[in-house]
Amino acid sequence: MKNIKLVLFSMVFVCCAFFASCSGGGSHLQSGFRVFGEKYVQVFGGPPMFVSPTSIQGTRLIDYSGATGTVTSFGPLLCGGPCPIEGGRTPARWNIVAGTPVVECVGYLTPNERDVTLNSLQVSKCLTFGIVFPFSAAPNLINLQAPPATFEMTGENLTTTYGMPYIEYRDPYTGNLIGATSATYVSPKGSVLQAAAPNLSSAYDGVYNVLISNIRADGSLEPVGMSTIECTGRPYPYEPPPDPGPCGCPPDLPCLPCENPIQ
């Protein structure tokens, strides 16, 4: 049985290798180009995050000298990888967009209008509707030598039903919690909170994430929004990341074998 599976697997492997090495990965077309749509979600306080491939569509705008190909529009298409646009007219200027504008995507990380050359790969990256609930923090520039006594944050969906909202100040580089405090006031409409400033004695210059959470009935935290504050007055270099330790032996934790840990 094992041998049969090994043979089958080898056949799959050889086929894949064949396609990978002989087809050129579909990267060279007789004429035309390839396109790929990517969908990102805007992550507040961090970089946009790739979530999935998405559909892509395009329309040729103008030809450049020597343009060939008969295809002047395509899509929306969704492929397992880059979609070949056989006969796509090149060199030419195209409008190429990932996702469905307005319905699916609210913005783009790449320009929609672009010059397309023969055999090129055109990647369009769209930003989806997020679930980002940005709060504004005031003040948002903090002198760590003279921090403010209170912060005020403006957003929405704040509630005091099960307790005052909770505010965490996190170092986005290390993930460390540098301070936390409960709100002392929430406006009746749930759009403004006030809170005493946390002890920022362990904070250094830089940008920090502020995570605002409501309290659930069971006492757990339900994030409802995020903001950032910038701190100055206490310079510090970036520290190197901690060594994850030998495989399966994280620092301060029991050793756990990486391979075959569970029999």
Place this chain on the structure above:
Amino acid sequence: MKKRYMSIGSLILLALLGGSAVWNMSGSAAHSNTRRVAADEEPNPLVKINQKARAAKNGGEDATRELVDEIFRSVDFAQQFAELDDSIKDRLVRAELNHKKSHGQSSCSEQRVVHAVNLLADRIGTPAYTRTNVFEVRRLRANLLLYTSDLQERRNKNGLRKGQKQDVMMSPLETFFVAVTLIQQKRHNPEYQLTNDEWIALHGGKRIAGGTKRFEDEMRQRHINSTRTEEVREAVQKGITSMSPLDMLQLPEELLNTLGIER
């Protein structure tokens, strides 16, 4: 059972990491594989994952299985091999349920994600910037907190203390989700295609208020030219074709073991 895992896992691996061979097959055969699509009515997969995670918190096997299915629907490599991944899904469901039964005890951790992602980079032979470190995993988790907070352990304000790192231990499902999400970023997202030294250099080497401008400017350019995404794609293609079938057979199990996900 083990043999079944090995053969199915190998096929999944072709899509997961290896993706490029599969990627190329789909690219070169895109005429039959390409489909026209309607507007995506589910623009943000993270929303659905969080909804399922919330339902699974107090739910049984069915709710956990739905969560696993949702994670697999949201990550592209799993989509490609959805028909073959039942064993992996079963293993994840089983591990998650056992994790709940044992009151949150787990051998899964941030360090294990680091080891698994780096193991993969080493085996496939992808560039140095596809390796990761504890800080990068923490940044990703911090950014995911607002979106998939219900996938993380239930957080309680009484359980938080100043200077506390984000809990380095994770449930099996969160560990898997963080790992595959990070792998997706390493494959597609220039903001994660950086060594730690490059990340620090692009932030000016020290923490300063407003210190992200250079980084953001550079990332805008990298999103447009996608050079490293192409490098990764080519490295994966080369790595897959140079691996022995036996090495490939062993890799999926090795990765899940490294993540600490019990059989």
